[in-house]
Amino acid sequence: MNFRQHFTPKHLPRTVALAAAAYVAAIAVGALVGAEVLLRSKSRWVKGxxxxxxxxxxxxxxxxxxxxxxxxxxxxxxxxxxxxxxxxxxxxxxxxxxxxxxxxxxxxxxxxxxxxxxSFVYNGTPAQLDANYENVVVRTDVGDMPAWHVPSVTGERDLIVIQIHGHGGQRSQGLRVLRSLERTGAAQLYVTFRNAFGAPRVGKGHMTLGDVEAEDVLSALEWARGQGYQQAVLMGYSMGGNIALSALRPSFEPLPLPVRGVVLDSPALEWRDVIRRQARRGGLPQFIAKPVGRMIERLVTRRSGQNFDTVDQLAAAPRFGVPILLFHSPSDKTIPYWQAKALAEARPDLVEFHTVEGARHIRCWNIDPERYEAALEAFIRRVTESRRDQL
The missing domain is CATH 2.40.30 (Elongation Factor Tu (Ef-tu); domain 3)
Known part of the structure; x- marks a missing residue:
C-alpha cells in the first residue's frame, strides 16, 4: 500500500483547511504574545x-x-x-x-x-560606585516617580543630565557612565517612568513606547528647575531614547528647563520596524513574521490607543533643533542599526554618530569605555560651552 492509496484528491480540502487553521493560529498566538511583551514588559532583575x-x-x-x-x-x-x-x-x-x-x-x-x-555592570544604586547621591521623587500627575539625584562634584547647580532607561529596564543600566558625567561637572538625575518597574501603575499598565512617558521626563525637568538647575541634557537608552526625543515635540514647548542636547544609546526610533524585526528574530519564518508584526501593531493600538506615528522619530527628524550624540552598533539584534544611520543621514547638521562594532543592544559602552566616555564628555562640554557663548 502506498501514499497514493491513502491520499486522494478528496483529502485535499481538509489538508488545506488544517494548514490554513495552523497558519492563522500561529499568527494569532505570536501576535498576542508580542503585544503583551510590548505593552507591559518590565523586570525586577537586571539581566545577568x-x-x-x-x-x-x-x-x-x-x-x-x-x-x-x-x-x-x-x-x-x-x-x-x-x-x-x-x-x-x-x-x-x-x-x-x-x-x-x-x-x-x-x-x-x-x-x-x-x-x-x-554586561550591565551595576545592578544596584550609585552606592556601588561610592557616589554621593540621594533618593528623590519626581512628582507627576499620575504619582511619584522614584529617582536618584547625583549632585555635581563642584556643588554647582547649572547643568543636569537626565538619564532615561529603556523598555523593561531599570535605572541602574545608566550607572556605567556615572563617573564620566561627574568629570564634566554635571549633576545627574536617574529617572523612571509610569508602568516601569518600581514606578506607579497607570490604568491597565500599558506602555506607550515613548509617547505618554515623555510627560514624566517633563516632570523631571520641572523637578530640576525647582532645584535650581539652569539647563539639561537628556540621555536615553533604547526606548528611553524615544522618550527623550518625544519630550522635545512642539506640543510640549516651552520646556520647563532648556534642553541643550540629547544623547542616544541604541535608540528605538521607529517601532513598526522593531516589531517586524523581533517577530523574525523569535524564529518565525518570514511568511508568518510579517503578518504577526502587522497584527501586533493592530492589537497594541486597540488595547492601549497607541499612535505609532507619534513615536516615529525618523519622520520627526526635520523638526529636531538640538545637538544629538548617537551610539549604535550593526551587531544590535534588538533595535535595527539602520534606524540610527538614517537619523544621522537625515540630520548631519545635528547628529554626531558613533558606530560601535560588535556591541550588543545598549552595550556600546562595554566595547570601548574610554572611547565612549571621551565622546560623551566632549559632547557635554561642547553643548554647555555653546550656551555660554550665546550669553
Missing part, C-alpha cells in the same frame, strides 16, 4: 548570569558561558552585595575557565563566591 567565581591574583576566573565569553566589560556583584563589586575587562584567556582582568574593585571578590555577572 549567576556564576561561581574563581580568582588568580588580579584576574577573575569564570565558567565559559555566553555572558562571560562576550566581548563586553562586565560587572561582578556577590550574592551579598555588601561584600563588594568588581568591574572586569575583556577576555584574556579561554579554556576550562574564562580569565578576565580586574579593572576596578570595591572590597575583594573571593574565590568560590557566587556572583551576578553582567
Amino acid at each position: 548570569s549567576f556564576l561561581v567565581v574563581g580568582r588568580s591574583g588580579d584576574r577573575l576566573l569564570l565558567p565559559p558561558v555566553p555572558e562571560s565569553l562576550s566581548r563586553d566589560v562586565l560587572g561582578v556583584v556577590p550574592l551579598n552585595p555588601v561584600r563588594g563589586h568588581a568591574v572586569i575587562g575583556h577576555v584574556e584567556r579561554r579554556g576550562p575557565y574564562v580569565e578576565r582582568p580586574v579593572l576596578e574593585e570595591r572590597g575583594v571578590i573571593q574565590p568560590g563566591w557566587i556572583a551576578w555577572v553582567s
